Amino acid sequence: MASDGEREIAAIRDRVVAEIRAADSVTALDDVRVRVLGRSGELTLQLRAVGALPASERPAAGKALNQARRAIEALLDERRASLESAAISGALHDSSFDFTLPATPMRLGTLHPISRIQYQIEDIFTSMGFAVLDGPEVESDYYNFEALNIPKNHPARDMQDTFYLEDGNLLRTHTSPVQVRAMEVMRPPIRAIAPGRVFRYEVTDASHENTFYQVEGLMVDEDISVANLIAVMKTMLREVFERDVTVRLRPGYFPFVEPGFELDIRCFICEGKGCAVCKRSGWVELMPCGMVHPAVLRYGRIDPDRHSGFAFGLGLNRLVMMRYRIDDIRLFLSGDLRFLEQF
Numbered sequence: 151m152a153s154d155g156e157r158e159i160a161a162i163r164d165r166v167v168a169e170i171r172a173a174d175s176v177t178a179l180d181d182v183r184v185r186v187l188g189r190s191g192e193l194t195l196q197l198r199a200v201g202a203l204p205a206s207e208r209p210a211a212g213k214a215l216n217q218a219r220r221a222i223e224a225l226l227d228e229r230r231a232s233l234e235s236a237a238i239s240g241a242l243h244d245s246s247f248d249f250t251l252p253a254t255p256m257r258l259g260t261l262h263p264i265s266r267i268q269y270q271i272e273d274i275f276t277s278m279g280f281a282v283l284d285g286p287e288v289e290s291d292y293y294n295f296e297a298l299n300i301p302k303n304h305p306a307r308d309m310q311d312t313f314y315l316e317d318g319n320l321l322r323t324h325t326s327p328v329q330v331r332a333m334e335v336m337r338p339p340i341r342a343i344a345p346g347r348v349f350r351y352e353v354t355d356a357s358h359e360n361t362f363y364q365v366e367g368l369m370v371d372e373d374i375s376v377a378n379l380i381a382v383m384k385t386m387l388r389e390v391f392e393r394d395v396t397v398r399l400r401p402g403y404f405p406f407v408e409p410g411f412e413l414d415i416r417c418f419i420c421e422g423k424g425c426a427v428c429k430r431s432g433w434v435e436l437m438p439c440g441m442v443h444p445a446v447l448r449y450g451r452i453d454p455d456r457h458s459g460f461a462f463g464l465g466l467n468r469l470v471m472m473r474y475r476i477d478d479i480r481l482f483l484s485g486d487l488r489f490l491e492q493f
């Protein structure tokens with residue numbers, strides 16, 4: 151026969167079961183849970199009071215209370231699941247939700263054309279065994295000029311107008327300082343390229359920027375000659391343009407190479423007829439290059455009697471202009487989405 155205590159517990163359970171069934175939202179259901187099973191909940195207090203009952207009544211009361219709690223918990227979980235699924239299917243059948251509407255298009259960015267060609271060039275040179283190096287954009291006078299055989303007061307300093315910083319350093323005017331940095335830490339055979347941003351205090355026009363990109367190249371080993379230089383240049387240009395490119399080599403002066411050359415390519419914008427980009431000449435100056443000067447090898451602690459090397463400094467913006475027929479270098483940094491979205 152059930153005791154008074156057990157009858158009381160059964161009455162609580164039946165009432166709570168009815169409340170759970172009547173709850174019409176998850177919030178209402180949570181209220182019931184707190185009221186019955188929370189820290190000061192009805193059933194929790196009853197469970198705590200079991201310890202104060204006479205020893206003979208404790209087992210039966212504890213058992214009845216725990217059974218009631220488990221039944222209530224199971225019913226709470228079941229009701230929550232059915233309320234949640236009803237809420238979802240209600241939203242799906244909501245007449246204001248039109249599944250036939252097109253989704254809001256996602257705006258995906260694309261690689262900047264300079265990055266795109268830079269990564270392609272890195273792949274081409276990596277496949278020829280070249281390492282890809284990085285160098286600082288804020289350089290010392292030593293690496294930007296002196297170790298490249300351009301001492302103070304040398305007229306060649308005027309070839310590249312320089313942004314000087316108050317602390318005596320400067321914004322590198324070319325990527326050639328990485329040549330010296332590479333030779334300081336690598337031993338021949340050296341095969342490396344160094345893409346990066348360079349800065350010049352220059353008036354801008356269709357083919358000149360004050361902030362642009364170069365890719366430096368360096369190969370040092372025994373018996374490196376101009377033939378190696380030309381072979382590497384041609385391979386790179388053929389891969390980038392996906393066809394043979396008309397080039398010309400003319401003598402060029404740079405204090406850090408001897409002999410030095412200017413490699414020009416036939417202008418792709420006007421097909422050699424003459425335009426603003428090629429300054430009506432039909433040719434675009436793209437890639438100065440030459441054999442590394444013995445004095446520079448010595449600055450890099452390499453013995454010029456044993457080793458020789460070639461170096462080049464590719465003007466990346468101009469190469470990209472030829473590749474995509476872009477007729478104004480200033481578009482690259484304009485931030486104009488109409489330009490960038492074409493790539």
Ligand code: FA5
Nearest residue numbers: 324326358359362435436437438439461462463465468
């Ligand atoms: C140099 O910067 C040398 N360091 C290149 C070099 C490296 C020579 C290794 C020999 C051996 P130059 O100042 O000519 O050279 O610049 C190299 C290339 O950068 C140019 O051919 C051109 O394509 C590009 N360039 C130069 N000035 C600008 C500019 N203001 N805007 C955009 N591109 C430029």
